[in-house]
Amino acid sequence: MIDLVWLAVLLPFLGFLANGWLAFRRPRATAAVSAVGVGVLVAAFVVALGVAFAYAGGHHVDPIIVPLWSWIPVGHLDVMLAFQVDALSIVMLLVVTGVGMLIHVFSVGYMGDDPGYARYFAYLNLFVFFMLVLVLGASFPVLFVGWEGVGLCSYLLIGFWYRDKANADAGKKAFLMNRIGDAGYLVAMFWIFWATGSLSFTDVFAAAPRVFVVGGTTITAITLLLFLACTGKSAQIPLYTWLPDAMAGPTPVSALIHAATMVTAGVYLVARTNILFAMAPVGSAVVAAVGALTALWAASIALKQWDIKKVLAYSTVSQLGYMFLGVGVGAISSGIFHLVTHAFFKGLLFLGSGSVIHALHHAYHHTHRDEDAQDMRNMGGLRRWMPWTAAVMWIATLAIAGFPGFSGFFSKDEVLALTFAKGHEHVLFYVLWAVGAVAALMTAFYMARMMLYTFHGPNRTGAAEQEHLHEVSWVMTGPLVALAALSLLGGVLNLPHVLPGAGWLQHWLEPVTAAGDFFKPELHLPASTEWLLLGLASVIAIAGLYAAKALLHPEALRPAAEAPPETGLAKVLLRKWYVDEIYDAVVVRPLLWLSEKVLWKGVDNGLIDGAGVNGPARVARGVGAVGSWMQTGQVGTYVFFFVVGVLLLLRAVTRV
Amino acid sequence: MLLAPALGVSALIFAIGVGGVLLRRNVIIIFMCVELMLNAVNLTFVALAQQLGPQGQVIVFFVMAVAAAEAAVGLAVILGVYRHQESVNLQDLNLLRG
Numbered sequence: 001m002i003d004l005v006w007l008a009v010l011l012p013f014l015g016f017l018a019n020g021w022l023a024f025r026r027p028r029a030t031a032a033v034s035a036v037g038v039g040v041l042v043a044a045f046v047v048a049l050g051v052a053f054a055y056a057g058g059h060h061v062d063p064i065i066v067p068l069w070s071w072i073p074v075g076h077l078d079v080m081l082a083f084q085v086d087a088l089s090i091v092m093l094l095v096v097t098g099v100g101m102l103i104h105v106f107s108v109g110y111m112g113d114d115p116g117y118a119r120y121f122a123y124l125n126l127f128v129f130f131m132l133v134l135v136l137g138a139s140f141p142v143l144f145v146g147w148e149g150v151g152l153c154s155y156l157l158i159g160f161w162y163r164d165k166a167n168a169d170a171g172k173k174a175f176l177m178n179r180i181g182d183a184g185y186l187v188a189m190f191w192i193f194w195a196t197g198s199l200s201f202t203d204v205f206a207a208a209p210r211v212f213v214v215g216g217t218t219i220t221a222i223t224l225l226l227f228l229a230c231t232g233k234s235a236q237i238p239l240y241t242w243l244p245d246a247m248a249g250p251t252p253v254s255a256l257i258h259a260a261t262m263v264t265a266g267v268y269l270v271a272r273t274n275i276l277f278a279m280a281p282v283g284s285a286v287v288a289a290v291g292a293l294t295a296l297w298a299a300s301i302a303l304k305q306w307d308i309k310k311v312l313a314y315s316t317v318s319q320l321g322y323m324f325l326g327v328g329v330g331a332i333s334s335g336i337f338h339l340v341t342h343a344f345f346k347g348l349l350f351l352g353s354g355s356v357i358h359a360l361h362h363a364y365h366h367t368h369r370d371e372d373a374q375d376m377r378n379m380g381g382l383r384r385w386m387p388w389t390a391a392v393m394w395i396a397t398l399a400i401a402g403f404p405g406f407s408g409f410f411s412k413d414e415v416l417a418l419t420f421a422k423g424h425e426h427v428l429f430y431v432l433w434a435v436g437a438v439a440a441l442m443t444a445f446y447m448a449r450m451m452l453y454t455f456h457g458p459n460r461t462g463a464a465e466q467e468h469l470h471e472v473s474w475v476m477t478g479p480l481v482a483l484a485a486l487s488l489l490g491g492v493l494n495l496p497h498v499l500p501g502a503g504w505l506q507h508w509l510e511p512v513t514a515a516g517d518f519f520k521p522e523l524h525l526p527a528s529t530e531w532l533l534l535g536l537a538s539v540i541a542i543a544g545l546y547a548a549k550a551l552l553h554p555e556a557l558r559p560a561a562e563a564p565p566e567t568g569l570a571k572v573l574l575r576k577w578y579v580d581e582i583y584d585a586v587v588v589r590p591l592l593w594l595s596e597k598v599l600w601k602g603v604d605n606g607l608i609d610g611a612g613v614n615g616p617a618r619v620a621r622g623v624g625a626v627g628s629w630m631q632t633g634q635v636g637t638y639v640f641f642f643v644v645g646v647l648l649l650l651r652a653v654t655r656v
Numbered sequence: 657m658l659l660a661p662a663l664g665v666s667a668l669i670f671a672i673g674v675g676g677v678l679l680r681r682n683v684i685i686i687f688m689c690v691e692l693m694l695n696a697v698n699l700t701f702v703a704l705a706q707q708l709g710p711q712g713q714v715i716v717f718f719v720m721a722v723a724a725a726e727a728a729v730g731l732a733v734i735l736g737v738y739r740h741q742e743s744v745n746l747q748d749l750n751l752l753r754g
Contacts, residue, residue, distance in 0.1 A: 631752065633749075634750055635746050639677055
């Protein structure tokens, strides 16, 4: 069964081909598109389940390599196109196909009326294909194929409604910022090959302890370059600004690509190469510090956003920060645990916001009003019309806020607890823990704010629109309920050590993390401290939720069109600390200036066109003019030259 | 023997031929000047054959044969050109001007 893992990869690709064909030939065949698009995901999920059970039943420790064919045989480099099945890739395989399947089902309802329905599902299938290549690839180049492929699909889907220039620009921004990170991946890959002579994961990780010096410059540089790639793909400081803009795409895309799966690829990469990071304490500390800072930074921006999807986008950036904090302190399983629970509750939040936007959009469509269907100031009190959506989103909110018992409570607490435990080694990690705790407080606050403004208080949509507000169809609420159950119960995957049945995921991932754990002391907390931290996490979550309830007044809010402009700190936060403006002034505009004035007008027009292209042409034309002047057409002239030539030759031959 | 005067005459005839080709405009006259040059060369061969053996005289016969052939072809070409251009003046035959 494990040998059939390629089937899980191939199925979405076949779905892409079929839907791509339909997009060109039968764009109206929505039933066929839905059947193919969702069907291949269901089939892939079944295959994934089969692989997972076969692997678990076999009690494997070493990764199982499923080779397909020799891809790049050059000299003593021989890159196989091979898939690697081990504990980590199985977790990712199940998340991608499982959550992906639910989001595909949701899309059937959400995108049903869109003229680009077939194109949408073709892209979505292609994305799942590349994501599976990414998580199953058994070597750095194969992983990179998936890495680039999901970037491409992300670009295509952000700019899905490409007729609107802002959407196309957002796609370009995402693509370019990812490219910066990808350069880091490439250099790291070359460096790894130079150092170890191989690119397959098993060989590199086996050679790593022999080739690299713990804490040495080479390994530190490699890990930092790999992390640069992660900051691009997983939207960490300094390359995070593309993710909030990526919300220009359809909402299920935001759920699947920009929350549940693709953006977690960076976390997966760090977990996959955990032995390299374990050998580079500085590299790991950078990962943890950037993660904690990003968590706080993005959470602060989320506090004041009005666009419901922007709140969730910054929340995603912030939660990704937690994951990097987890893998950065060496607690690989805690990072992956948060990745999994985050895929559940953030996928649910995005889909829930999608059904809200869908409902509002339809209401405004009925009354022909051109209002922003994503602005929370146009919502309010929606729980009366959308009880299911409100209920499941509350579950997800409690999960992400870390309310005791919900999945996010356990995963976030574990990241923070292990960061705290790492404080024994260096005081920096106590600081990072504090940063993470403050970010957790903000998380609870902004999520409660979003829920209060969206579902509670008076309705601000408009009197005429209220008649058209209604709950979305079961195709959309079904996946929401499934994800809500997972958000509620996902915590049992990895309960804290002080509870019975604890640490299942950690134990499951041990074959993958064991090699890296060899290089670092075990993170351990006394039971009393662990209880204390659990209690503190509960207090933080409840305090954040309560503060939102106490401080915010949904009934005083005005619709977006009439709302007064923000002032002071609120404005700075609404404008996202002006980071986009700063990047624009520091990077984009100097680059454009350099490109236009120097490279285009100077180098291209002046040097290359002048000396390289037009110069030889001018010389050739000059020589041609002389030659053409001699061609008079008069035989006499030719004879004259002929005679002169003969005389000169004679002179040369008879010279004594 | 009278080698030096013979060579002098042949050089003079050759120079006249070259000058004629260079300076005259009429194709037929130029053609005749070419014949003049050929015969100047013949004279040189015959004069030198007095000292160097009979090979030179043999070559003279070759030259005469070739010259006869050339005259036939050349005159035919000139005739063709005249039919085409209604002129045998070289200045009118400048289709190759660059």
